[in-house]
Amino acid sequence: MATGGWGPGPGSGQAGGNGPGGQGWGAPYGPGPTPNGPYGPGNGGNPYGPPPNPNPYPSPYPYGPQPGRPVPVARRRSCLWYFSPLFLAVLLLRSAHRVATKLFVHESGDRIVDRTVDRVQVARTVLGALATIGLILAYGVEKDRWNNAAEAGFANAIVTPFLLICAGPLVILGFIYYAPPHLRPHLRSRLRAPLKAVGWFLLSLAVVAAIIYFVGSSGVMESKNPWLVVPVALITMAAIFWGLPFLFLASLYSARSAFNTAHVHPMLPPVVTGILVWLLAIFNLISEGMPAGPPVAQFCSLLGGPLSVTAVSAWEMWRLRTRYSVTVRG
Numbered sequence: 001m002a003t004g005g006w007g008p009g010p011g012s013g014q015a016g017g018n019g020p021g022g023q024g025w026g027a028p029y030g031p032g033p034t035p036n037g038p039y040g041p042g043n044g045g046n047p048y049g050p051p052p053n054p055n056p057y058p059s060p061y062p063y064g065p066q067p068g069r070p071v072p073v074a075r076r077r078s079c080l081w082y083f084s085p086l087f088l089a090v091l092l093l094r095s096a097h098r099v100a101t102k103l104f105v106h107e108s109g110d111r112i113v114d115r116t117v118d119r120v121q122v123a124r125t126v127l128g129a130l131a132t133i134g135l136i137l138a139y140g141v142e143k144d145r146w147n148n149a150a151e152a153g154f155a156n157a158i159v160t161p162f163l164l165i166c167a168g169p170l171v172i173l174g175f176i177y178y179a180p181p182h183l184r185p186h187l188r189s190r191l192r193a194p195l196k197a198v199g200w201f202l203l204s205l206a207v208v209a210a211i212i213y214f215v216g217s218s219g220v221m222e223s224k225n226p227w228l229v230v231p232v233a234l235i236t237m238a239a240i241f242w243g244l245p246f247l248f249l250a251s252l253y254s255a256r257s258a259f260n261t262a263h264v265h266p267m268l269p270p271v272v273t274g275i276l277v278w279l280l281a282i283f284n285l286i287s288e289g290m291p292a293g294p295p296v297a298q299f300c301s302l303l304g305g306p307l308s309v310t311a312v313s314a315w316e317m318w319r320l321r322t323r324y325s326v327t328v329r330g
Contacts, residue, residue: 093244103200160255171271178267193264197259207243208247211239212236212240271317274313299322
C-alpha cells in the first residue's frame with residue numbers, strides 16, 4: 001500500500017533510509033551529537049576546553065615556597081658556668097624549694113583548690129606590701145627604717161609557724177568540738193597531714209639549730225685533724241646554705257597553708273588564718289609598739305593587715321559555702 005512518502009521506506013532498516021524497517025525521518029548525516037558535546041568529553045558546556053585557573057600559582061608565593069623562620073640555636077653554656085657561685089646558689093635554692101613544697105604543700109584529691117582565691121590572696125599580699133612601703137616613705141624618719149622593715153618581715157615569717165604551732169591546736173580542737181557529733185571522729189582521723197607537717201618543721205628546725213650551735217660552741221673547727229674538720233665544715237655549709245633557705249620557705253608555706261589544715265576541713269585554713277593574723281598583730285604591738293606617723297597612719301598600719309586578711313578569709317568561707325556547698329558544721 002502506498003504511504004505517500006510518510007511510511008517506512010524500502011530500505012533494509014537503515015536509519016533515515018527508505019528500505020523496509022527504516023525510519024523515514026532519521027538523521028540523514030549519521031549519529032547525533034554525543035551528550036558531552038561535539039568536541040570531546042564534557043567540559044561543563046564549554047566547547048573551548050576547561051576554564052583557566054583563577055590562581056595560576058599553586059602556592060601562596062609566585063616563586064615557590066618561602067623558607068621558614070630560622071630556628072634559634074640554643075646557646076651552649078660554658079663548662080665554667082656549672083662551677084660558678086651563681087649556679088650553685090640557684091641549685092641549692094631549687095633543691096630547698098622542691099623539698100619544702102613536697103613536705104609542706106601536700107595536695108590530695110579531696111582538697112578544694114580555688115585559683116580565684118589564690119589570686120585574691122596574692123593581690124592582697126602585694127597591696128599590703130605596697131601600703132607598707134608607702135607608709136615608710138611618708139612617715140619613716142629613722143635612718144635604718146628599711147632595715148627595720150626587712151627585719152620585721154623576716155621575723156614575722158619566722159614567728160608565724162610558732163604561733164601556728166601554739167594556737168593552731170586550740171583552734172582545731174575548737175573547730176572539731178563545734179562540728180556535729182557524728183562528724184568529729186571523721187575530722188580527728190584526718191589530723192595526720194597537719195601533724196606530719198608540724199613534725200617535719202620542728203625536726204628540720206631542731207637539726208639546723210643543733211648543727212650550728214654545736215659547731216659554734218664546740219670549737220671543732222680549730223682541730224688539726226683534717227679528717228674531722230672537712231666533714232664538719234661540709235655539714236655546716238649545708239646547714240647554712242641549704243638549711244636556712246629551706247626553713248624560710250617552710251615557714252612561708254606552713255603559714256600559707258596553715259600546716260595543711262585543709263585536709264581536716266576546707267574551712268579550717270581561713271579560720272586559722274583569721275585568728276593567726278590578729279595574734280601576730282598583738283605580738284608586733286607588744287614587741288615593737290605603735291608604728292611611726294600620725295594617729296590615722298598608725299591605726300592604718302596596725303589594723304590594715306589584720307582587717308584585710310580577715311575580710312579575705314570571710315570571703316573565702318562565703319565562696320566555699322555558696323560555690324562548693326561546704327559549711328563549718330557540714
